[in-house]
Amino acid sequence: MLDWTDRHCRYFHRLLTKHALLYTEMVTTGALLHGDVPRHLHYNDEEHPVALQLGGSEPADLAQCAKLGEQWGYDEINLNCGCPSERVQRGAFGACLMAEPQLVADCVKAMLDGVQVPISVKHRIGIDQSDSYDFVRDFVGTVSAAGCSTFIVHVRNA
C-alpha cells in the first residue's frame, strides 16, 4: 500500500509471521528509471520473501525495472493492475490496464524475458461496468498465456 507498507512496516509484518510473502508499495517505472533507486528498492534482509510491486504499462520500461528488482534480490516482481487512483489512470496503469489484457500480456512477457524470478499480477474482479466473470476470465487467460502463473485478486471492482 502506497505510503504505508514501506520497509519499516514490512519488517514489522515479518515479525508477525514468517509465512507470508510481503509486497512493497507500488513503485512506478518512472520513479525507478528517473529517480532515486536505492530509496525505492532498499529493504531489510529479514523481509524475505519479498516481492517488488511495479506500476507501469511500457513493456521495455517494466522489463528494465524487473531486472533492477531482481538485481536487488527481490523474490518476485508483481505488476499492479488494481490501483484505481485517477492519478494512476492518467499514466495508463493500475486498474485501467484490465481493459487492455494484451498490453498486460506484452508487459509480462517482456519482464519474464529478462529475469529468472516469477512475475505475478495483481488485479481486480473488474473495472467500472466490466465486472462479468467472462471479463476477468479473459483477462487472466490472456495474461497467463504470456507466462504469468500467479494472480493476486482484489475481490472488488474499481
Ligand SMILES: Cc1cc2nc3c(=O)[nH]c(=O)nc-3n(C[C@H](O)[C@H](O)[C@H](O)COP(=O)(O)O)c2cc1C
Ligand atoms: C492508501 C492505500 C494505498 C494502496 N496502495 C496500494 C499499492 O501500492 N498496491 C496495491 O496493490 N494496492 C494498494 N492498495 C489497495 C490495497 O492493497 C487493498 O487491496 C485494498 O485497500 C483493500 O480493498 P478496498 O480498498 O477495496 O477496501 C492501496 C489501498 C490504500 C487504501
